Amino acid sequence: MDSVQVRPAREEDLPSAERASAVLFFEADQSSRRVSEPEVQPRSESGSKQWIERMRFYLETDPAGCWVAVDAGEDNGVIGFAISQNRGRVWYLATYGVLTRYQGRGIGRRLMDAALAHADGRPGLFSSSVHPGATRRYRRAGFLLHPQMRMVGTVDRSTLPVVKGLREGRPEDLDWMDRLDGRIRGAGHGPDHAYMLDRLRLVVSEDLRRPGYAYVDDEENRAVLLAAAEPRTAQDLLWEALAASRGDTLVNCITTANHWAVDVGLAARLDIGQEGYLALRGMPEPAPYLASGHFL
Template sequence: MFGDDGRAWPAERVDRHHRRTRHLARTDPTGCLLAEDSSGRPLGAVLSTRREGTWGLSLLVVHPDAQGGGLGRTLLDAALEHGKACLRALLCSSGDPAAARLYRRAGFDLHPAMRLRGTVDADGLAPPDGPVAPGSAGAFDLLDSVDRRLRGGAHGPDHRELLRDFRLLVCDDLAGSGYCYVTPDGPDVKVELLAATSRRLASRLLTAALLTVEPGARVRVDDLTAEQQWAVDVGLDAGLRVENGGYVCVRGMRPPAPYIPSGAYL
C-alpha cells in the first residue's frame, strides 16, 4: 500500500488498516460488502457504518479492471440502502472527479476541503490556553456526548478501536468539552479525529497535539472544510503549509464544526 506521496506504508500502518477493516466488518457487517467476479477474484469493496443516527462511508474501492462499468455506484447504492434509516450521512472523498461525480449524484453536498502538511515549528505556537489531559476508556461517555452534539450520532465502539492505535487527548472544563486522537509517535504523525464544543477548545486541543510531535516528524491534518478556519490558523502558526485536499461530503446535515473528521471512522 502506498500513500499520497508515493511512499510505501510502514508495516504498522498496514496492520492498522487491516485491523480497522476487520473492526468495521465485525461491528456493522451488513454495511461492508465485497464484489467478486465469477472466479472469486475481488473487484471492489465498500465499508460503511451506522452509528446511531449517522451513516458513514469509510471505504469505496474498485479494481482498475472493473472501473467505468458502474460497480462503484452499485456498491455505494447497497451501502446507502443499509443506512437508509439514518437521517445524516458523512464521508471524506479524494479530489478525483469521478468520485466527486458519484457522490454528488447520490445526493451529497460536496464541501471543498483543505489539508495541513509539514513539520511543526513549536516556537510559533502559544501554549494551550487551558488544561489538556491524556484520555482513556473512562472518557468514552464524554466523547460520545460530544459526538452526538456535533455529528448527530456517537462513534460508540469506534472509540475503543481508535484508542488502540492513537493517543487520546481530552479537555473538559467550564468552557466545554472536546477530544483529539493523534498518532502517538514516529516520523509520520496524523491528527486522526478531533471534536469539541467550541472553536476555542478545538484550537487548544490541536495546539496541544502539535506540541507533542517529535521534532522533524512529518505531520498530516486532513479534511478541513471552510468551517475549520480555527484549525488553519493553528496550522499556520505551527509552520505547516495549507493545500487543497478533496471534499467532505454530507447529506442531511452541515459539516460538523468544530470538527476534524477521520476518513476511516468519520
C-alpha cells in the same frame, strides 16, 4: 456475461481486499501528489496489518454495511469494496474503491447502492477524493461536497504556545465524548471510540463546561480526530497535537467551517493546500471538528 459479483464481505475476503486497497490508493496518491511533497510510498507491512484489523472490526460491529466486488475470472479476488457503518442516527462510509482497470463498468455504482441501502435514510458523511466519476456518483446520491484543506510541514517549535487545561483521556471519558459527538455530528462514535482508545493517544479538556477531545497517532505523527464545543478548546487541542509531532506532520479534513484549524496551522508555519471533499447528506457541516478518514 459479467464475471463480477457484488456481495456482502466476509472475513476471508480481507487479505485480497487489502491488496486491492493498497494498489488503488497508492495510484491515487501518486496522481494527486504535489511536486513539493515527498515521494509516495507503498503501504507498509504494518499498515497492511492495521488495514485488515480495522476492516475486521467493521465486519464484527456492523457487517451489513460491508460489501465487496469479486471477479470469478480472477479466482474470486476482490476488485472493489464499500465498507460502511451505521452509528445510531448517522451512517458513514469508511472506505470505497474499485481497481482502475475495472472502473467504468458500473461496479462502483453497485457497491455504493448496497452501502447506501444499509444507511436506510440516515444522514451520512465520508471523506471523498476528487475522482470525477466518484464525485459525480456522490452528488447524484444527494451528498453535498464540502471542499477540504490540508496543512503539511514541520512545526516551527518557536511558535508553540503554553497550553493548559488538557489531560490524558481515560475510558470513563467516552460517555461525554459521545454526547459531544451528538451535538456536533448528530450521533456518537459508539464502539469506534473504544477501538481508537486502544490504539491512539487521547487528549481531552479538563473543563467539561468547554468539552473537547483529540486522538493523536504517534506513528503517523498527527491528530486523526478532533471535536470540541467551541473553537478555543479546539485550537488548544490541535496545538497539543502539533507539540507532540516530530518531523513532518499533517492536519487534514479541514472544511471552511473550521478556519480555527487553518489559523493554528499557519501560525505553526505549516503549508496549506486543497484535499478532496467532506461529503455530507442530511446534516450540517460539523464544527469545531476535524473528521477521521477512517471513523469520520
